Amino acid sequence: MKSLKTSKQISVRLTAQDFERLALEAENQGATIAEIARQRIQSAEKQVELRDLINNLRAEIAQNTFVITSVVAGLNPDEVHAAKDSISNKLARRAR
Secondary structure (H helix, E strand, C coil): CCCCCCCCCCCCCCCHHHHHHHHHHHHHHCCCHHHHHHHHHHHHHHHHHHHHHHHHHHHHHHHHHHHHHHHHHCCCHHHHHHHHHHHHHHHHHHHC
């Protein structure tokens, strides 16, 4: 019975300059170009994950700050809703 392959092959076109940088890094590290390319892909994936975590953390901090500020200011539920709408509108105008 044949064993299943756990990896797949891809082909990527690079500029000559990018290829030379990749080859030089591989040579300096005593690794293959493929190993360095895999490391860079994994690093990019980790950066995306970290960016998402940071964005989620920012949103949570903003929400908590709003709640704390609303409580300290003694806002009732209608005032909290109005404040949220006002902030959303101002942020939307700023983003344009």
